[in-house]
Amino acid sequence: MTMLPDISASAPVPSTTAAKPDHRGSWIPSVAMISTRFMELRKRRGLMIALILVTIGIPTVFLAIRLLLHAFAPHTYGPAGGYAIYSALVSGVLYIFGFIVAATLGATAGSDDLGEGMFRHLVVTGRSRLALYVARIPAGLAIIVPLVAVGFTIVCAVCVFAAPTKLSFQGVDVPVGLSRAGLQSWAADHADEVICNFDIRIGPSTPSASAIPTVLNATPCGNGPGGRVFKQPPGVQGQPSPSQVQIREVAHLIASANYADYSRQFLYPSTSLMIKSGLWLELEAVIGFVVGLGLGSLIGQRTVAVVMMIVLEVVLTPILSRARIPHLSNLQRTVVGLATAHLSPGGLPVLGGGGGGPGGGGGNAGLLPESTTVAVCVIVAWLVGWTALGAWRMMTRDA
Amino acid sequence: MTTATLSAPSDKQAAENQWAVETHGLTKRFGENVAVNGVELLVPRGCAFGYLGPNGAGKTTLIRVLLGLTHADAGTMFLLGQQVPRHRDKALARVGAIVDEPRFHGHLTGRQNLQILAAARESEARDRIGPALERVGILHRADDKVAKYSMGMRQRLGVAACLLGDPQLLILDEPMNGLDPAGMQDMREMILSLVAEGRTVVLSSHLLDEVERTCDAVAIVDRGSVVRQGPISELLAGTSLVLEVECSDPDRARALVAATVIGAADGAEVTAAPTGLGVTLPAGTGRDVVAEVNRVLVDGGISVYRLQVVQASLESWFLQVTSRLGESQ
Numbered sequence: 238m239t240m241l242p243d244i245s246a247s248a249p250v251p252s253t254t255a256a257k258p259d260h261r262g263s264w265i266p267s268v269a270m271i272s273t274r275f276m277e278l279r280k281r282r283g284l285m286i287a288l289i290l291v292t293i294g295i296p297t298v299f300l301a302i303r304l305l306l307h308a309f310a311p312h313t314y315g316p317a318g319g320y321a322i323y324s325a326l327v328s329g330v331l332y333i334f335g336f337i338v339a340a341t342l343g344a345t346a347g348s349d350d351l352g353e354g355m356f357r358h359l360v361v362t363g364r365s366r367l368a369l370y371v372a373r374i375p376a377g378l379a380i381i382v383p384l385v386a387v388g389f390t391i392v393c394a395v396c397v398f399a400a401p402t403k404l405s406f407q408g409v410d411v412p413v414g415l416s417r418a419g420l421q422s423w424a425a426d427h428a429d430e431v432i433c434n435f436d437i438r439i440g441p442s443t444p445s446a447s448a449i450p451t452v453l454n455a456t457p458c459g460n461g462p463g464g465r466v467f468k469q470p471p472g473v474q475g476q477p478s479p480s481q482v483q484i485r486e487v488a489h490l491i492a493s494a495n496y497a498d499y500s501r502q503f504l505y506p507s508t509s510l511m512i513k514s515g516l517w518l519e520l521e522a523v524i525g526f527v528v529g530l531g532l533g534s535l536i537g538q539r540t541v542a543v544v545m546m547i548v549l550e551v552v553l554t555p556i557l558s559r560a561r562i563p564h565l566s567n568l569q570r571t572v573v574g575l576a577t578a579h580l581s582p583g584g585l586p587v588l589g590g591g592g593g594g595p596g597g598g599g600g601n602a603g604l605l606p607e608s609t610t611v612a613v614c615v616i617v618a619w620l621v622g623w624t625a626l627g628a629w630r631m632m633t634r635d636a
Numbered sequence: 637m638t639t640a641t642l643s644a645p646s647d648k649q650a651a652e653n654q655w656a657v658e659t660h661g662l663t664k665r666f667g668e669n670v671a672v673n674g675v676e677l678l679v680p681r682g683c684a685f686g687y688l689g690p691n692g693a694g695k696t697t698l699i700r701v702l703l704g705l706t707h708a709d710a711g712t713m714f715l716l717g718q719q720v721p722r723h724r725d726k727a728l729a730r731v732g733a734i735v736d737e738p739r740f741h742g743h744l745t746g747r748q749n750l751q752i753l754a755a756a757r758e759s760e761a762r763d764r765i766g767p768a769l770e771r772v773g774i775l776h777r778a779d780d781k782v783a784k785y786s787m788g789m790r791q792r793l794g795v796a797a798c799l800l801g802d803p804q805l806l807i808l809d810e811p812m813n814g815l816d817p818a819g820m821q822d823m824r825e826m827i828l829s830l831v832a833e834g835r836t837v838v839l840s841s842h843l844l845d846e847v848e849r850t851c852d853a854v855a856i857v858d859r860g861s862v863v864r865q866g867p868i869s870e871l872l873a874g875t876s877l878v879l880e881v882e883c884s885d886p887d888r889a890r891a892l893v894a895a896t897v898i899g900a901a902d903g904a905e906v907t908a909a910p911t912g913l914g915v916t917l918p919a920g921t922g923r924d925v926v927a928e929v930n931r932v933l934v935d936g937g938i939s940v941y942r943l944q945v946v947q948a949s950l951e952s953w954f955l956q957v958t959s960r961l962g963e964s965q
Contacts, residue, residue, distance in 0.1 A: 259758040262725035269755035269762070277752060280743055354739025355752070358797055361703050361735070362756040363728025369756070636705040 261363050266372035270364075274376035278346060288342060288381070291334045292388040296326050300395040307399070318399035320503040326392045327514050328585045331385065335518055336525035336550050336574075337543075339381045343529025344542035346373040347627055351537050351634070360636040370534065370628045377526050385522045386515065393511050400505035407495070408434045413504055417496045424492030425485040432484070435491045436498075452479045452487040513582035521577050524619060525550075528573070531623030535630045550574060558604050569605050573619040576612035578604055653717030656681045656805045656836035657702065662711035664694075664701050671697040673860035674711070679838055679853075681804075684831045686847035686868075687840040688954060689857035695840045696736060698857070699809055703733050716804055729758070732798025733807040738790045742783035746774060746793050749782060754800050761800045768796040773822060787814030795826070806830060807838045812846055824850050848950040858958055868950060875953050876903065879915040879926060882942035883933060889913050892936040898925055912941075 279285060303317035350356040350369075359369055403410045409430045415423060424431040432453060479487075492499075506514070525546070532542040554574030562569060569575065607615075657679035664672040671694045679685045689695045701708045702715060704724050713720055718727035740749040747765060754761035769775040772792040777785070785793065791814055798806050808827075812820050827837050827850050841847050847854060848868060855865035864871060883889050890908040893915060898904060903918030915929060926945055933940050 259729070261729060261758075267755065269759070273748075273752040273755040276748065277741060277744060280748070282743070349741070353741050354737075355741055355749070357705060357735055358738075358740070358753055359756050360705055361728060361731065361733045362753060362801065363725045363731070364756040365725070635700075 262365050264365050264367040264371060266368040270368065270372040271376050271379075274346070274372045275379050277349075278342065278376060278380055281345065284342065284345060285380075288338045288384055291338045292331070292384040293391065295334065296330055296388055296392050299326070299330075300391070300399075304395070304399060316399050316401040318396035318505060319401050320396070320506055323392060323396035323506045324585050326396075327389070327518065328581070331389055331392065331518050332521055333550060335385050335388075335522045337547055338384075339522040339525030340529035340532075340546035340550070341539075341543050342377050342381050343526040343531075344533035344539045344546065346377045346526075347530040347533025347535075348537050348539045348542065352539070356634075357636045366632045367628055370631045373530060374527065374624070377530065378523060381522050381526050382519055385518055389515050389518055393506070393515075397505045397511075402504070404502055404504055406499055406502050407436065411499065411502075413502075415499070417493065420496055420499055421489045421492045424488040428484045428488035431488040431491050435495050437491055437494075449487050449490075452484050510582055514585065517577070517581055517585075520580070520616070524573055524577065524616060527620050528623045531625075531627030534627035537630075537634070561605070566605060570607050570611060571615055571618075573615060575605060575607060576615035576619075579607050579609065579612040580616075653714070654681055655679060655714065656716055657685075657838060658714040659698075659702070660712045662698070662701060662713055663709050664697055664706065665709050670860050672701060672708070675857070675860070675862050677855055677862055677865065679836065679855075681836050682831065682834050683852040684827055684837045684839060684850050686851035686854035687838055687857065688842070688844065688847060688854055690958060691842070693857045694860040695857055696809055697860075699733070699735055699807055699838075699840060703731070703735065703807065704728065705735065730801060730804040731807065732801055732803035732805075733809075734791070734794040734798060734811060735807075735809045737787075737813065738794030738797070740782045740790065740793060743781060745779045745781055746785065746789075746796075747778040749793065750797060750800060753797050757801050760802075764800050764802065765796075768799040771799065771826070772796045788816060788819045791815060791823075792819075795823075803835060805836045805838070807840075809840045810842070811839065812841060812843055820846065844951040844954055854950070856954060856958070872950065872953055876919055877917040877921050878946040879917060879929060880912070880942075880944045880946055881915065881929070881933070881940065882912040884939040884941075886910065886912055888936070889933055889938045892932055892938065893929060896928075896932055898929060898932075 300317050300322075303314070303322070306314040307317050350359060360366065404413045405411070409427070411420075412423060424435075437449075437453075529542060529546055532545060533539055536542055554572055557569045557572045558575040558578060560569070655678050657677060659675050659677045662672055662675040662677070663670065673694070675694075675698060677698075687695055687698075697706075700706045702713060702720070704721050707721070715727035716730055718724075720727050740746075741752075744752075746769065750765045750768065751762070754765055766775070769778045772795050774789055774792050774796070777789065782790065782793065791811060795808070795811065798808070811823055811827075815823055824846065827839065830837055831852075839847060839851055851868065853865070853867045854871065855862050857863065881889070886908040890906050890913055893913065894900070894906045898915075898917070901918060903916075905916040907914045907916075917925060923945075926943070930940060930943055
C-alpha cells in the first residue's frame, strides 16, 4: 500500500528564484558552450601533441632534413622545396594525415563526455542535447583548421622559397614557362638532349615519322646509359646519316609530344594552386572531423571510431576509387574520399599517388569517373548524414 | 493532494505547486525486468526527502527517469510543477543532481569542469562557480586536475556542480559515498543548510541513519514500487514501542507482566533476558502503560533498576517493512 504523505506545512520556495529565459531548449549552442568545449579539447595534452606532430611536425621535419642535406651536399641532394615536393607533401601527407587527425579529434569530441561521465551532468542542466552536440563542431574545427593551415603554410613557404632555380624535365634542364612553340624551338637547339632523354610518343602516322628511326639510330646517345631507345623497325640498319634538319625536326616533334607534361611542370607551386590546395586540405579536414564526430557519438567509443576512419581513408578509399566493380560503380561513387579526390586541384596526385602529378595524366587520372556535381553532393551528404546520425544518437542515448 | 494539470502551467503556477517532485504511474522497463513499477511519489517543497530502498530496488533508475537521463515507458511526472519531459528545459533549469558516482573530465581542473557545466546553464551560473566551490570546501583545490581528486572530493565537486543552477530542487544519489566521517558531517550540515534556504533535497541513500538524521520525510521503494512514504515522525509513530526493563528475577518479572492485560494485548510480547525484560508494545500504546508495567513489577516484589522506552529507529522500521514485503511475496 502506498501511503500518501501529509506534509503540507512546508511553504513553496519563493518564485523569485525562477529561471530566466535562456533559450535552453534551443538547438543553437551559446558562445560559452563552444568556448568551454574548445577548452576541453585543447587541454587534452596527449591528443594535442599528436595532432601537432602529424599536421605540423611531419612536414616540418621532412623539409628541415631536406634543407640541411641540400645545404651540406647540394650536388647530391636537390633543393628542399619545389613543385614536386609540394605535391608529394600535400597529397601524400597533409591530405591523408590531415583527415586522420581530424577524424581522431572528431571521434574524441563525440565520445569523451560519455566515456568520462560528463554527459550526464550536461544533460541534467536541461540544455538541449542537440545544442550540446552542435557546440562540438565549431569547437573542434577551431582546433583542426588552424593546425592544418599552419602545417600547410610551412610546406608552401619552404616549397616556394627553397625551390630549384632550374626546371629538370625528364632529366634535362629546361627553361621554365615556355610556350609550345618556345619548347619546340628550344628542343631544336638541344636536339641531342631531347632525343636521348625525352619520352618518345610518336607513332607511324606522325609526319616525318620515317626519319625518326634514322635520327635515333644516328644520335650519339644511342642505347647508352640514360638514353631512351626507340625500337628500331627491321631493315633500318645501314641507312644513311640523317641531316641536321632531320635531327632538329625530330627533336621538334618529340618536344611537341611532351608539351602537355611539360606545361604541368613548375619550379614551385603557383599562388592559385596553393590557395586551392589549402582550401581542399581544409575541406578534407572538416569532413574528417565531422564524420569522426558523428561516428564517435554514434558508437560512443573513440578507439573503434578512429580505427574505422583509418581503414576507410587508407585502405577502402584507394581501393574503391580505382577498382572497377561491375554494377557497383554508383555505390563506389558514394565514397567520400573519391569525391574529395575529384575536387583536388589540378596536377596533384591523389589517393596514394600514381594518378597525376609530374608525368601523370592529371590529378584524377585512374579514378572512377565522377562529375563535380555528384562529388559535391556526396560530400554534403556525408557531412549532413553523419551529423544527423551523431546528433540523433546523442538525443536518444541513455545518459 | 494537488495534481498538476497536463497542460503547460505558467511559471507562476509551477512555482506555486506544492510538490517539488510528483509522479503518477511512472514505469520503466528493461526488457522483462520492471525497474520502476507504477511509482506514485510526492515530494513536498522545502524539505529533505529520503528515498530508501535495498540494492536493486530501482532508486537510481527512478532518478534517471526523473532527470531525463533515460525515458519512461509509462506514467507522468512533474519537477517543480513542470511536466517532464515536455518542459524539461524549464524544469531542469532549477534542478541540480548527482546520479551514481560523480565523474568529470580528469584532465581538467575542478573549476574548468564547472565552467563547462555553467556554460550549459544561464549566464549567471558562471558567477556561482567560486561560491559553490567554497561552499563544498574544495576552493583550495579548485585548480588541481580532477584526476588527482579523491572520491570524497569528487562527491563535493558533484554537489558544487548541483549548486551552479541556484537549484530549488537537488537530487543527490548516495552523496555520502566515499566521504570520511568529517566529510559526512559536512555533507549533512550542507544538506540541512540547503533545506533551511528553502530548497528541496531528495536524498537517495542506503545509509538509513544518515537519512534519519537529515531528512524530514522518506519514501521506501522495493522492487520498483514505492511501498511507504511520509514524514519520518508519522511513519515511526505507527511502529511498535519497545520497553527495556532492568530488574531482579527476570523470569518471575516476565510471568507477572505476561499475566496482565498488557502482556495479553494483541501485538504485545514479553521476553526475559539475563538482566531484565524486553516488552514490545503495540503501536499507539500510551505512556500510562509504561507506568502500569512499573507498578505491576513493584507490586510483585521485583526491584526495578532501570526502565526505558525505545522508539523504533528508521532502520528497524525499514527492515520491518521490507521483511514484511518479503514474507508476503
